Every structure is written in structure tokens, then in C-alpha cells.
Amino acid sequence: MSLLQSIKNYVRSRSIHVSYVDVGSCNGCDIEVLACLSPRYDIEQYGIYVHNNPREADILLVIGAYTPGWEEKLATLWEKIPEPKAAIAIGNCPISGCLFNRPHTYIDPPVAKHIPIAAEVPGCPPRPTEILAAVLAVAPIVFRDFEVKR
Amino acid sequence: MPFSLVYYLSHFARIEWVKNFFAAKTAPLETPPYFRGFPELTGELCQHSLFCMMACPAPGAIDVVHSGKKWEPRIHKGHCIRCGLCVEACPHGVLRSGRILDTIHREHTTLSFSFRIDIDPDKCMGCGNCAVACPVNKVIDAQMSHGGKASTDQLLLRVNAGKSEVLHMEKCTGCKTCENHCPNEAIRVSRLLEAVQNPEAP
Ligand code: SF4
Ligand code: SF4
Ligand code: SF4
Ligand code: SF4
Numbered sequence A: 001m002s003l004l005q006s007i008k009n010y011v012r013s014r015s016i017h018v019s020y021v022d023v024g025s026c027n028g029c030d031i032e033v034l035a036c037l038s039p040r041y042d043i044e045q046y047g048i049y050v051h052n053n054p055r056e057a058d059i060l061l062v063i064g065a066y067t068p069g070w071e072e073k074l075a076t077l078w079e080k081i082p083e084p085k086a087a088i089a090i091g092n093c094p095i096s097g098c099l100f101n102r103p104h105t106y107i108d109p110p111v112a113k114h115i116p117i118a119a120e121v122p123g124c125p126p127r128p129t130e131i132l133a134a135v136l137a138v139a140p141i142v143f144r145d146f147e148v149k150r
Numbered sequence B: 001m002p003f004s005l006v007y008y009l010s011h012f013a014r015i016e017w018v019k020n021f022f023a024a025k026t027a028p029l030e031t032p033p034y035f036r037g038f039p040e041l042t043g044e045l046c047q048h049s050l051f052c053m054m055a056c057p058a059p060g061a062i063d064v065v066h067s068g069k070k071w072e073p074r075i076h077k078g079h080c081i082r083c084g085l086c087v088e089a090c091p092h093g094v095l096r097s098g099r100i101l102d103t104i105h106r107e108h109t110t111l112s113f114s115f116r117i118d119i120d121p122d123k124c125m126g127c128g129n130c131a132v133a134c135p136v137n138k139v140i141d142a143q144m145s146h147g148g149k150a151s152t153d154q155l156l157l158r159v160n161a162g163k164s165e166v167l168h169m170e171k172c173t174g175c176k177t178c179e180n181h182c183p184n185e186a187i188r189v190s191r192l193l194e195a196v197q198n199p200e201a202p
Helices: A003-014 A028-035 A075-081 A130-144 B002-013 B014-020 B053-055 B085-087 B100-107 B127-132 B135-140 B177-182
Strands: A015-023 A048-051 A059-063 A086-088 A119-123 B062-067 B070-075 B109-119 B158-162 B164-165 B187-197
Touching: A003 A130, A015 A028, A015 A130, A028 A059, A028 A086, A028 A130, A048 A130, A059 A075, A059 A130, A075 B164, A086 A130, A119 A130, A130 B014, B002 B014, B053 B062, B053 B085, B053 B109, B053 B187, B085 B100, B100 B109, B127 B135, B127 B158, B127 B177, B177 B187
Parallel strands: A015 A048, A015 A059, A059 A086, A086 A119
Antiparallel strands: B062 B070, B109 B187, B158 B164
């Protein structure tokens, strides 16, 4: 492995930019994502930074059960993220629609139908530690030796 | 002035500071044992009472399946919301999650429930999916053919004269399987759950 690649690996392991998108949720999972920033969980000590700009992001956290308003928009947003990238489904909603998945609702889960999902964190809502563990587990798989694997 | 600058910079030259700067500072947080996780099996024998499925508010979160020799509840992650109602509802303590079982034993809490099945005769087309799917019917008459025609009047539900009818409402466990299998949304099960606490009980 070239020296440049090892530098890239090291830098990427310490600098993961996370963006989140809410495609129609009850807000519970959004609050848990924001709780990751609090001193108790302190996601930034692992080199993970939360943004609201997909163009700067490496990892997209998808929250919510995919309401019709997100047709087209979510895929466009996903394309805006530069490679290497990964999407993580946070909570039950993007996996199954959770409690909203009843007859005559307009939601369209799972989100994996619309964009590729690398990992799922079940729970309603999942705990900040679980979100943190998922980001830390996915990041090395996606970012390590990205250029070599491609 | 120069002294204070050197003093200031020497603070950052300390090895602990450098280590702290590059490594994560808080130890990984453990999940405390009293947090409610996804319900787990305690090892008690499942009696197929289906109270868990009845109490569960999340669609598709829990199924009671027959695994080889015995019945066993299965929790589906991604559907389960970790509310713990199945743990509270099970009369045999088959499931556990956090401190719920301890609280039940200490406070003598139970859930009292009642059900009501409504069949809309205008929508029902007598296909019998409900009667065939009903797990209570399955225990009473395992051979029930599709169409829901009854061999015995002990059944909970049966199809009679092209319409589904309820024979023994009191046998219903409120699992809503019939509702999920009805193609016409003709059958509706309503569940009324009430938490009861009796700390004085033995
Ligand atoms: S998984 Fe639960 S907490 Fe999260 S958005 Fe869906 S309903 Fe809300
Ligand atoms: S904890 Fe709640 S949502 Fe999960 S299976 Fe039990 S009753 Fe259903
Ligand atoms: S809810 Fe429906 S399927 Fe379940 S026991 Fe009652 S009648 Fe049978
Ligand atoms: S209630 Fe629904 S499932 Fe049952 S016989 Fe009528 S149409 Fe079929």
C-alpha cells in the first residue's frame, strides 16, 4: 500500500463528516442524533462531525419513513454526496415504517428501496450509543483503502 | 511575558495532553442493565397464550412461531419499539427486558384486557381467510380447510352462509391475525388494555 493511501486511511478514520436527513419521522430519532453531540456521548471526540450539508458529508443518516414529499429528492441528495459515501438507516422508520406502517398511510418504507443503505440501526428511537457504534463500525469498511478497492 | 508564553506552550507538550488530544476521551458507555432492550427469552416455557402479540402496538414486531418442538416468541428488530408491553402481558414470564419483570413481581402489576371483534357484513365476502389464519382456530381444528367451513361449533370464527361469524368471542386472544389476513378489511379487532396495580396482593 502506498504511503499516500495510508495517509488517506489515517485521515479518513479521524475525520468522518455526517449529514442527516429526515424523510418524515416523529422527530424522536433526530433528537437522538443530536444527543450524540452532547457532552455525555460527545461524537466529535471520535472525529465525527455533524453537518447539514450533504456535499460535505461522508455518511448520510437517514431518518424517517419516506413520505411522498421525498420522492426524487432523496435520490438527488444522495447523488450530491461525494464518493466515498455510505448511508445508515436510523431507527425503525426507514427499515419498516415503524408504527406509521398501517393501511392507508402514504409512506413508502424501506428506504433501502430508494438509496443504497449500508447499515441499519433498529430501535424507536435507537440510543445515541447505538448510533455512534454504527457510524464507527461502518466508517472503516467504507473508507479504508477506498481507492485501492475501486 | 516570555515566561508565560513558554508556560502556556509547555502545557501542550505534556504527553497526557497529546494522548488525550488524539484519542477518544470518554470510555465507551455501557448500556445500564435497567435499560429496556429488545425483549429476550427467559427460558420459561411458552404456552402459546399469544398475549404478547395481543399487547404489541407495533405492526410486525412479534410473532409466536413453532420451532421444532415448542412455541417461541420471535421479536423482529426494525419493527419492535422496545415498549416492553409484551413482557408485561405474558402471564408466564417468557420474555424479559430491563427491570420490567422485577417491577411486575414487586408491584403485582398486570394488564387487564378485553376485545371486541366487528365484522362488516357488507364488506365480508366469506373467503374464510380470517378463520383459517386465526391461531386459536388452528389449535381447536388444525385440519380446517381453506374457506373456513367449520367442522365443530367450538371454533372462534367460522364462515356460515357466505359470511364470517364469531361463535366464541371469549376465546379471542386479540392477536389481530384475522385483521391482517382479511383482503377486504371487513374484520376489525379492538383491544382495550388497562394496567392494574395491586401492591397488597400476596
Ligand atoms: S423510529 Fe420511532 S422514534 Fe424514530 S422516527 Fe420512527 S417513530 Fe420516531
Ligand atoms: S417490546 Fe413492544 S413493540 Fe417490541 S415486541 Fe414487545 S410489545 Fe411489541
Ligand atoms: S384476534 Fe382474530 S386471529 Fe387473533 S384470536 Fe382473535 S379472532 Fe383469532
Ligand atoms: S372477514 Fe375478511 S377474511 Fe374473514 S371471511 Fe370475511 S372477507 Fe374473508
